[in-house]
Amino acid sequence: MRNFWGLVRAYWISDRWKEAWALTLVIALLTALSSKASVWFAMASGELVNSIAFLHDAANTRPLETILTNAGILVLLVMLKDVGFTGVRNLVSATLHRKWRGWLNDQFNQALLDGNHTHFHAQHGSADGGIVAPDNVDQRIQESIKDMTGGAIGLAMGVLGLATSLYFIGQNLLQSSVEVKGLEFLGSYGSAVLALLAVATYVPLNTWIAVKLGSLLERLNIRMQKAEGSYRSELTTFLRRSFHVAASHGEGVQKRMHDRLYVDIDRTWGRLNVVNTSYMSFELIYNFVGARIVAYAPGLVPFIHSRLDYKGYITGSEMVAQLISQCSWFIHVMPAIATLRANSQRVTELANAIEKVQHPQEFYSQSGRSDFHYASQNPVFGLTIQKLELAHQGEDATPFLSSANLRFRRGEWTFLKGESGCGKTSLIKAINGLWPYGRGTIVFPEGVKSFYAAQEVKLPQVSLKQLVCLPGSEGDHGDTQVASALHKAGLGDFIEHMANESREGKSWDQVLSGGQKQKLVVARIILQQPGLLFLDEATGALDPDGKIAFHQAIKDNCPDVTVISVMHEAVAPRSAAGTEFYHSMVLIADGVATKKPLAPSLPLELTTILAQPRPVEDKWTRFSRRLKQK
Structure with a gap:
């Protein structure tokens, strides 16, 4: 478990692999069903918009009933997708998150609290020896593991959702594709290729921008975690010695220490807010352009040349919008991915520190004798x-x-x-x-x-x-x-x-x-x-x-x-x-x-007796005593 992928796969090959894989397979099934429901949703949206567009058409004998029926179907599909599939998937993924985090937390506790005193040795690294002791171990075990496991599950679901969406939506786009003027050499696949080309151009370019912003977010997240960990550690230390601070009237010094540590939090937080706001603005513009311009532009060409009817145009555009939305998952969650990378770095650093001190003498020999x-x-x-x-x-x-x-x-x-x-x-x-x-x-x-x-x-x-x-x-x-x-x-x-x-x-x-x-x-x-x-x-x-x-x-x-x-x-x-x-x-x-x-000491009573003054004997008394002894 010394790297991110080692941390990720460890649970799935542990003694609890049945639990891990059962939850994973359920999530995969619900993700596929949710992607398929996106196709149904796009088709139902096309039907509803088409029934509205032809409300006054003479051939439409039941216009209001058609609109209400299509609207009802759309609502049912939304409930099926968002509640039946996405909602249940969220519950199952949250359960997987809880189980995985608990298992990983237990592994770190066992590793730190072993008979080798790893928790002690891991905190005695030396920068001069090339091994830096991990800071805020408590934060790494609790917050970082929790956020890393949650982020990894979200990332996996997003990748799976992208793959299934590409399959289902791409399949439908190919089936409904028509010839495009100027691209006759593509035959009936012209509109599908045009749509996929628009997605393949728009999404990667903006993903590259998101990655750059995400890297900055990752660095700031790591800095924020270190600053908050230091501040919390000092608060914990202070509360443990609260009596000593009060007795020595040291509140002023303690307050200045807290103020100094919080300055680092405040400055980092300020920079993080600027980057988060910039990212939010970028994402809003991206979503609008993708859903309202890029999604509707490819189908406009065959629609103008009457190769597509209005219903086909709307349905195809909605599918492209769904595809852009799914392919843009990395952009939407890039801040979360940045946090995931920051947390995984914190956790893997701790895992590395634990591994390195399994043999303490070899560990310390790197920085001394x-x-x-x-x-x-x-x-x-x-x-x-x-x-x-x-x-x-x-x-x-x-x-x-x-x-x-x-x-x-x-x-x-x-x-x-x-x-x-x-x-x-x-x-x-x-x-x-x-x-x-x-x-x-x-x-x-x-x-x-x-x-x-x-x-x-x-x-x-x-x-x-x-x-x-x-x-x-x-x-x-x-x-x-x-x-x-x-x-x-x-x-x-x-x-x-x-x-x-x-x-x-x-x-x-x-x-x-x-x-x-x-x-x-x-x-x-x-x-x-x-x-x-x-x-x-x-x-x-x-x-x-x-x-x-x-x-x-x-x-x-x-x-x-x-x-x-x-x-x-x-x-x-x-x-x-x-x-x-x-x-x-x-x-x-x-x-x-x-x-x-x-030197052995005499009992107190005997010492007292020996310390008392002895009477002075004259010559006659000494002679009489010796005579009696004889």
């Missing part, structure tokens, strides 16, 4: 990192973090210490396969589940139980297990609301405070029972007592977990009794990560 190796070993040996170097983009980039060997035993707690920007979070990303550039070998404990907890907790719009069960499904755990995890994490007050997606009309993302969200993370950890836990400033929103409770809950409920934690504190937190939670520390200084054990 990426030589990471991942393996597994007996869980007894824990996690091992060897010859690790982390760098930024560029083949010759100097590593900003290196380590010869790091080993984290099973059940060991280690915290990373270093100045801001030294690479603590980058180290955790590299361990999890999410740092693009550098080299090294990371050996995971085999069969051990890992869990990553970040400082900022994002909560999707799902039930509280599902929030606790993430990244798994709520069906993986019973209510009792989830309630127990909430209680142990200090969120027992919310147990009775586990099945709800909101509380008092607010989502859980709005209901829970920053500290409560981090307690929710503790509940997840207790429920999931990971063997390898990464804490990336996961206690940043908690007070000192909350941080102790956070660590104590993990220590009490996950006894064999290996913990690697990033903290800004100079000293790792201790338990309420004064014992260390952490066994070791990785110090990052001058671009080198070094692991060292922490």
